[in-house]
Amino acid sequence: MSIIATNINKSFGDPPVHVLKDISLEIKDGEFVALTGRSGSGKSTLMYILSSLDNPSTGTVEISGKDIAKLSEEEIHRFRNEELGFVFQAAYMIAELSVIDNVLMPTMKFDQKEKRRSSAEHLLDEFGLKDKMKRFPRQLSGGEQQRVAIARALVMDPKYLFADEPTGALDTESGDVVMNIIKEINAKSKTTVLMVTHDPDFAREAGREIHLADGAIISNG
Amino acid sequence: MIFLAIQYLLERRRQTILTLLGVFFGTVAYVAVSGFFLGFQGYMVQQLVNNQAQIHIQAREDFVTDHQLDNDFYGTKYAHIFWSSQPARAVGYLEVQDPQAWYARLASDPRVVAYAPIMSAPVIMTLASIVQSANLIGCDPELESKVISVPYFMVEGSFQDIAAGGNRIILGEELMKRLGAGMNQVINVSVGKGAPAPFRVVGHFFSGSRGLDLQAYGNLGDVQRINLTPNRVSEIGVRLKDYSQANAIATSWGKLAPELIESWDMQNLNILSVFAIQTVLRFSMIFTVLIVAGFGIYNILNMTVSQKRQDIAILRSMGYDTFDIVMLFFSQGLIVGIVGAILGLIVGYLTCLYLQSVSFMNVTPTNPTGHLHISLSYSIYIQATFMSIFSASLASILPARAAGKLTPIEVIRQGG
Numbered sequence A: 001m002s003i004i005a006t007n008i009n010k011s012f013g014d015p016p017v018h019v020l021k022d023i024s025l026e027i028k029d030g031e032f033v034a035l036t037g038r039s040g041s042g043k044s045t046l047m048y049i050l051s052s053l054d055n056p057s058t059g060t061v062e063i064s065g066k067d068i069a070k071l072s073e074e075e076i077h078r079f080r081n082e083e084l085g086f087v088f089q090a091a092y093m094i095a096e097l098s099v100i101d102n103v104l105m106p107t108m109k110f111d112q113k114e115k116r117r118s119s120a121e122h123l124l125d126e127f128g129l130k131d132k133m134k135r136f137p138r139q140l141s142g143g144e145q146q147r148v149a150i151a152r153a154l155v156m157d158p159k160y161l162f163a164d165e166p167t168g169a170l171d172t173e174s175g176d177v178v179m180n181i182i183k184e185i186n187a188k189s190k191t192t193v194l195m196v197t198h199d200p201d202f203a204r205e206a207g208r209e210i211h212l213a214d215g216a217i218i219s220n221g
Numbered sequence B: 001m002i003f004l005a006i007q008y009l010l011e012r013r014r015q016t017i018l019t020l021l022g023v024f025f026g027t028v029a030y031v032a033v034s035g036f037f038l039g040f041q042g043y044m045v046q047q048l049v050n051n052q053a054q055i056h057i058q059a060r061e062d063f064v065t066d067h068q069l070d071n072d073f074y075g076t077k078y079a080h081i082f083w084s085s086q087p088a089r090a091v092g093y094l095e096v097q098d099p100q101a102w103y104a105r106l107a108s109d110p111r112v113v114a115y116a117p118i119m120s121a122p123v124i125m126t127l128a129s130i131v132q133s134a135n136l137i138g139c140d141p142e143l144e145s146k147v148i149s150v151p152y153f154m155v156e157g158s159f160q161d162i163a164a165g166g167n168r169i170i171l172g173e174e175l176m177k178r179l180g181a182g183m184n185q186v187i188n189v190s191v192g193k194g195a196p197a198p199f200r201v202v203g204h205f206f207s208g209s210r211g212l213d214l215q216a217y218g219n220l221g222d223v224q225r226i227n228l229t230p231n232r233v234s235e236i237g238v239r240l241k242d243y244s245q246a247n248a249i250a251t252s253w254g255k256l257a258p259e260l261i262e263s264w265d266m267q268n269l270n271i272l273s274v275f276a277i278q279t280v281l282r283f284s285m286i287f288t289v290l291i292v293a294g295f296g297i298y299n300i301l302n303m304t305v306s307q308k309r310q311d312i313a314i315l316r317s318m319g320y321d322t323f324d325i326v327m328l329f330f331s332q333g334l335i336v337g338i339v340g341a342i343l344g345l346i347v348g349y350l351t352c353l354y355l356q357s358v359s360f361m362n363v364t365p366t367n368p369t370g371h372l373h374i375s376l377s378y379s380i381y382i383q384a385t386f387m388s389i390f391s392a393s394l395a396s397i398l399p400a401r402a403a404g405k406l407t408p409i410e411v412i413r414q415g416g
């Protein structure tokens, strides 16, 4: 079980701009992979394609043995809901919902809110937000919001966590806390992590680093 | 998604209340205005079908046309006849041709409740120095009571008092007033031919309808005699089981005999066309209100969709699909529509009950309480619900579809 990308190409616009160039890679289950490279090198684009949010122009992506392009709409949404977790640079909290309800939002897709409530509370507790569960996002700091976002990404107990510069908008201290949480998730629950990052220190902490330049893999290991 | 839709609605409370008010007022207005107009129309129709016969079988009067008599006088000798004085008069008949055939036909028709022959004559009434023209209707009071409701509007005396004949007369209230007549006084009635006949006033009635209250009723035999038309009838009035079929029945009977056959609605086209105008007004008013309410919903939802792009993106990344997102926004409009409609129906109903309880009009026998007639027909409420929810849904469809088309990456790539 793993993520296998074969000959991924991606271009945008007309005339086409070739953003990803013939990328092939494999991410094994339980790995913690950092995706690095300069701004504009195609990291985010690659992550979206590997995680089913976007389609490659050519090439295939297989996750857990399934060719994503061949899944039906219904299958892909169920798969996203149950197997994939996302964290972005911004926390994307729903302002109208309390912290706990934000975390529980993914569980409502298939009616698992009550079943998952205790694990949501447990996650928030672990991330040091036990006493802020009933608060609203605007009452939280940026770092706290990002921890809530991670709890939300993990509440369905996904196999894969995709993080696009999760510390990019945080100060060093909050960034370290978030980074530690992600490391621990990978270590403890064997969640496969693909993390896009700018920070060379964080990249070193991952088990493996894939470096992109101009849409091509420069180093992989 | 309903859960989140409700949270959104509660969060922007002011806009929610404003759009809710739009739907609410539209619904209240429709229920109250329709109740008023339909109540009025129902009352008017009741008057028309009860105060008078529902189908009139009348002697047909025609007029001589310009060259109708050419042949009778000059044969085909001349190509064109110039009359120095145009022949002019009514032709045709002043009485029903074969009343017995009609009685047989009406008696065996299951759609007919009752029928009553009358002889109606324009007369001049004189009492002392007062002269007043009127319409005198000779009838069989027993039969007439089954066809029209005038016999139930007696102020004094009994309609049956004219049954025995002997020159007794019952006056409408207005006619009585103009003549200055009192009970048991004797009035001279002249039909323009023969000597005036004395009639004793044995009763009077008040219907509240001026046209009716200017008429007089007498015994059929008496009127036939003074009119010099013994055994003739000028009209047969018919009452049906279902007055709404009157038009169709009258049309089909018209093919059977030379008589002019008209139903109550044919005779009152002017009133019925006013009803049609009221209906157009009613619908254009509700349409305007709901368009305004719909635009309110449309604008606010559009705004919400663009404000909630980030929410849409993150929800999509959680596995919520296009349909979920469409429903998230569509249901907001639908909730506003449903809640606005329910509140509007309740307040509209209470408004109708209130209007019904207030005394606005003169008391008449056909409207003994003097209250407005307000329709509480359930079809008004069904129409109002349908229109409110339909317009709210229609207004929500476009913004909801736009929200559903948004993909997560186009939002997240731009950092929101």
Ligand SMILES: Nc1ncnc2c1ncn2[C@@H]1O[C@H](COP(=O)(O)OP(=O)(O)O)[C@@H](O)[C@H]1O
Pocket (backbone or CB within 6 Å): A012, A013, A017, A019, A037, A038, A039, A040, A041, A042, A043, A044, A045, A046, B413
């Ligand atoms: N939707 C798009 N349309 C056009 N160009 C795009 C689009 N998305 C990304 N790009 C381009 O692709 C390149 C890679 O972008 P991105 O994957 O966001 O890089 P990174 O995340 O490494 O900074 C950039 O030059 C960007 O301008």
Ligand SMILES: [Mg+2]
Pocket (backbone or CB within 6 Å): A043, A044, A045
């Ligand atoms: Mg990026």
